[in-house]
Amino acid sequence: MVAEQWTGISEELRYEIGESNHKNWIEPLECLGVSDGVVRFRAPSRFVGDWVKRTYHDQIFSRLQTIGTDVTRMEFIVGEPAQRPATATATAASTVNKSGAGDELQGAPLDGKYNFDNFVVGKPNELAHAAARRVAEGGPVTFNPLFLYGGVGLGKTHLMHAIAWELKAKRPDLQVLYLSAEQFMYRFVQALRDREIMDFKNLFRSVDVLMVDDVQFIAGKDSTQEEFFHTFNALVDQNKQIVISADRAPGEIKDLEARISSRMQCGLVVDLHPTNYELRLGILHRKAAQFAQSYGSIKIDDGVFEFLAHRITTNVRVLEGALQRLFAFSSLIGQEVSQDMVQDCLSDMLRSSERRVTVEEIQRKVAEHFNIRLSDMLGPKRTRTIARPRQIAMYLSKEMTSRSLPEIGRRFGGRDHTTILHGVRKVVEMREQDTQLNEDIELLRRLLES
Numbered sequence: 001m002v003a004e005q006w007t008g009i010s011e012e013l014r015y016e017i018g019e020s021n022h023k024n025w026i027e028p029l030e031c032l033g034v035s036d037g038v039v040r041f042r043a044p045s046r047f048v049g050d051w052v053k054r055t056y057h058d059q060i061f062s063r064l065q066t067i068g069t070d071v072t073r074m075e076f077i078v079g080e081p082a083q084r085p086a087t088a089t090a091t092a093a094s095t096v097n098k099s100g101a102g103d104e105l106q107g108a109p110l111d112g113k114y115n116f117d118n119f120v121v122g123k124p125n126e127l128a129h130a131a132a133r134r135v136a137e138g139g140p141v142t143f144n145p146l147f148l149y150g151g152v153g154l155g156k157t158h159l160m161h162a163i164a165w166e167l168k169a170k171r172p173d174l175q176v177l178y179l180s181a182e183q184f185m186y187r188f189v190q191a192l193r194d195r196e197i198m199d200f201k202n203l204f205r206s207v208d209v210l211m212v213d214d215v216q217f218i219a220g221k222d223s224t225q226e227e228f229f230h231t232f233n234a235l236v237d238q239n240k241q242i243v244i245s246a247d248r249a250p251g252e253i254k255d256l257e258a259r260i261s262s263r264m265q266c267g268l269v270v271d272l273h274p275t276n277y278e279l280r281l282g283i284l285h286r287k288a289a290q291f292a293q294s295y296g297s298i299k300i301d302d303g304v305f306e307f308l309a310h311r312i313t314t315n316v317r318v319l320e321g322a323l324q325r326l327f328a329f330s331s332l333i334g335q336e337v338s339q340d341m342v343q344d345c346l347s348d349m350l351r352s353s354e355r356r357v358t359v360e361e362i363q364r365k366v367a368e369h370f371n372i373r374l375s376d377m378l379g380p381k382r383t384r385t386i387a388r389p390r391q392i393a394m395y396l397s398k399e400m401t402s403r404s405l406p407e408i409g410r411r412f413g414g415r416d417h418t419t420i421l422h423g424v425r426k427v428v429e430m431r432e433q434d435t436q437l438n439e440d441i442e443l444l445r446r447l448l449e450s
């Protein structure tokens with residue numbers, strides 16, 4: 001099969017399996033051709049080859065068949081592809097198995113764009129960024145583990161990659177291993193199957209820095225959790241740095257064993273808060289500079305960035321996708337990005353970002369969270385256990401909906417707008433001192449936005 005055909009298939013897969021999966025698994029492959037019904041690829045490690053075979057076999061085969069290539073099997077040989085794409089990825093760590101079999105402890109590929117220079121810092125992520133920077137210095141371990149958490153697309157993976165890149169540059173002597181919790185599980189299952197569990201343990205315990213992304217994935221997977229716990233303890237005992245990310249705080253991950261969750265809280269737990277307008281604007285400018293490198297410089301009308309930062313509020317990935325689409329469209333038709341183009345080109349994204357939470361949804365979610373009855377939330381009771389959640393719901397209604405204070409008052413059992421204002425102010429005040437309350441509010445906000 002000629003290389004161009006594989007490039008086409010690879011591009012189609014990018015859309016089907018998503019940018020990040022594509023980058024991790026498909027991009028590192030080099031197609032060597034087809035003969036006697038066998039399609040051969042060069043893959044950077046056996047691990048990548050096995051994963052592709054297990055996960056993307058059907059998608060790859062059906063595409064090969066569509067272009068008339070008759071294949072019955074795929075084979076992988078291990079080695080670095082002769083040519084790497086422009087956005088070449090690098091692996092975080094590799095080390096040789098003590099058995100001498102040459103089995104590699106391969107991390108997930110790192111995205112070259114996810115570095116500290118490209119990470120925009122604002123109020124919502126400044127603490128997470130500072131903690132990541134500290135770990136990336138590679139000095140003595142100060143907090144172990146560093147646990148980064150936050151909602152979808154807020155920059156956890158970006159920060160993890162940035163730490164890994166920085167460590168590789170500053171401390172090339174360290175074995176830094178970055179992988180997703182899913183890959184950890186896959187390696188573990190593979191080791192069990194191949195009766196190589198001792199090798200697995202030795203390999204994982206020999207790294208200097210272990211970084212595991214999306215750790216919520218192992219919740220409820222008992223033996224993987226168990227093994228993760230032992231790996232974790234062994235590394236902490238040797239004073240090796242661990243960095244973990246998840247979509248929520250350790251204590252909130254359902255089905256995560258209590259001992260693991262409490263171990264994870266021993267270090268520094270930091271939250272990436274939802275972005276604010278200024279941060280989104282900063283990110284848009286930074287991404288535009290990045291896109292200009294691939295699409296060439298494109299003129300963007302005044303107000304377009306502000307409009308996007310204002311309208312697409314939930315997820316930086318979506319914001320970035322919107323900008324990329326505008327760049328692609330503009331370079332195709334050779335016109336500058338105008339407000340009209342934004343409306344035409346992004347109508348679907350703008351429509352879906354129009355979904356607004358309602359006061360009623362907020363009341364329901366808050367009542368559920370604090371385990372009180374909805375009727376009490378709306379009723380007259382003034383005990384603290386009821387009044388506090390009620391004020392939180394008032395605060396969230398003011399923050400997350402466009403309802404006026406009198407409108408919110410009406411939805412809270414016909415209360416006066418001054419009562420709502422008092423409730424909102426009270427919560428603003430309490431947020432300054434009460435970290436638990438802050439965490440509750442951020443969690444509720446995330447749940448409501450998802």
Ligand SMILES: Nc1ncnc2c1ncn2[C@@H]1O[C@H](COP(=O)(O)OP(=O)(O)OP(=O)(O)O)[C@@H](O)[C@H]1O
Pocket residue numbers: 114118119120121125150151152153154155156157158159214247283286316317320
């Ligand atoms: N502060 C930031 N500065 C620059 N880019 C950012 C920032 N935050 C997020 N991004 C970009 O948003 C996209 C999504 O980020 P990332 O994949 O790190 O999110 P995540 O929190 O790991 O999401 P998920 O929960 O889906 O794993 C990436 O392209 C990343 O570069």
